[in-house]
Amino acid sequence: MAGFARFLAVLRLFDDTANAWTVPAMSDALGVPASTVYRTVRDLVAGGFLEAAHESVYRLGPAFIEYDRLLRLTDPLVSAGRGALHDVVAQARTPCVALLSRLYNDQVMCVADEAARDTAFRPSYERGRPMPLTQGATSKVILAHVPTRQLNRLLGAPKERDNRDGALRRELADIRKRGFCATASEIDAGLAGIAAPVIVREAGVIASLSLVADDTQLDEAQRRRLILLVVSAASLVAEALRHALQPPILNDTRQRLVK
C-alpha cells in the first residue's frame, strides 16, 4: 500500500472509539515504519485533516469541519430541503425528527435533520451517519428509485441474490408504485419511519425526505396525515431542486472552462 491509500488508511484508523492516535500506535496498527507514518501525518496535518493535540496525540483536524460547512452551504439538495424539514416538523404536531437522506456513491447517508421542539428520542439516522441500504423507510424509498443496473451493483454479486433478493425487489417495486414507504421498528424499536422519494435525475439526485415518530402514539388517521405531509414536502423539494439547481452548475462549469 502506498500513495493515496496510505492517507486513507491513516484516516480510517479514526472512529467512534479510537479518536486519538499517537504515531507509534498508528505505525503498529498499520504495520508501516514510524518514519513513513510521520511523513504521512505531517502531510495530513498540513492539509488540516489531522491536528496535533497534546502529548504527541493526533486527532481529526479542522478541514473536515470546514468542508462540511461548504457542503452544507452549497449542496443543492440541502439548501432546497432545509426549509421543508423545518415545515414538516412544525406541521407534524407531534414529537418527531425529519430527515433528508441521499444515495452517496454506494451508501445512504442523512445530509440534514431537524427535530421537533419537544422530541425526547433521537433516531439512529442522523446527519453524517452511513445507513444500511436495505432497511428502514428512508433507505428503501431511495433504493426503490435506483436504476436497475446500479441496483444490481449495490445489491452485490448475482450469487448472493437469493430468495430474499426477490422479495426485496418486489417490495421496492411496490414502494415505487405507491410513492412512499412507511415502516415501524425496522431500525429503532418503537419508532416509525415514513419516507417519500426526492428524485431529480437531471441533477443526479436520488434522495428521500422522511419522518421518524413514536409508533405507539400514531393512530391510523394520524399516520395517513403524516404520509400526506411527507409526500407533499418531498415533491416540493424535488420541484425546488429542478428549478434552482441546474443553471448554477452550468454557469459554474462554463466559467471554469473558459478561465
Place this chain on the structure above:
Amino acid sequence: MAGFARFLAVLRLFDDTANAWTVPAMSDALGVPASTVYRTVRDLVAGGFLEAAHESVYRLGPAFIEYDRLLRLTDPLVSAGRGALHDVVAQARTPCVALLSRLYNDQVMCVADEAARDTAFRPSYERGRPMPLTQGATSKVILAHVPTRQLNRLLGAPKERDNRDGALRRELADIRKRGFCATASEIDAGLAGIAAPVIVREAGVIASLSLVADDTQLDEAQRRRLILLVVSAASLVAEALRHALQPPILNDTRQRLVK
C-alpha cells in the same frame, strides 16, 4: 506538485462559489493533464471525498459529512461545551448566538454554535468557518492565551512586528489579566461580542466560549450580566474538560499500542 499535494490542490478548487467541477475544468485550472486529474479524482471518489454528480460534474463527497459527525461526537471540547452553549443562550434572555471556538493548527475556527430562539441576526462566526486571528472577542481571547513561542509564529515574521504588534500584545496581556474580552462592531457592524477563555493545557485545548448579541440593545447592567454568564460558563466547560477528557485518551492510546 505531486503526491498528496495533488489531492489537496483538487479539493482546494472547491469553495463557496465553485462547488461543482468537471475534470477538464480542473485540468485547465491546475495546469495538469486530464489523464492525471482523472486518476486523482478517481482516488478521491473512492475515498468519498468527491462524488460524481450528474453530467460528469464532481462535487464534494460524503466523507466530509461523515468525519464531521465523528468530530462532533468525539471532540472533547464539543462534547464538554455543547450543553453550556444551550444554557448560555437560554439564560441570556435576549436574542443572541453562543459560540465555541478554538485554535486549530494556526487558525481560529468555531466548532459549535447555538442561537437563542428568536434571534434574527446571524454573526459571521459560525461552525466550520475559519476566522481572523486578531479580530473579534472570540479570537482575541484565544490569542491572549497562546504560549509566547507559538504566538510569535502565528503573528508572522519579526519584520512584520511593528507598532501595531506592540499594541496588540498589550491588549492581549490585558485580556489575559481581566479574564474576558468584550468588543462591539469589530466583526459585524452593530453586533457585540463577549468571550471568555477555555484553557486546558493538559488537553492541548486553547478555546473560547463567546456570545454575540445586538449591541444597541445592551445597557451597562445587561452587559455586565452577560460577561458574568459567559465567564462562568467558560470555566464550567474547562472544568468539565479537565475531568472528562484525559482518561479516555490514555486508554485509547494504550489499547492501540498493545494491539
Place this chain on the structure above:
DNA sequence: TCAATATTCTCATTTTTTGAGAATTGGTTT
C-alpha cells in the same frame, strides 16, 4: 538545565506516478 522522547533528516533503492495518446465506454441522436 538536562534527560527523555518525539520528530525530522539522509540517501540509496524500490516503487509509484506521470503524461501523451490510443482504446474504450456510455449515453444521445439520427
Place this chain on the structure above:
DNA sequence: AAACCAATTCTCAAAAAATGAGAATATTGA
C-alpha cells in the same frame, strides 16, 4: 439500430517520488 460525441480508462517507458533504517535534531517536562 448505427453512428456519433464526449467522458473516462488504459498502456508503457521515462521521470519523479515514496520508502525504510538509522542517525541527527527538536521539543518538552522535570
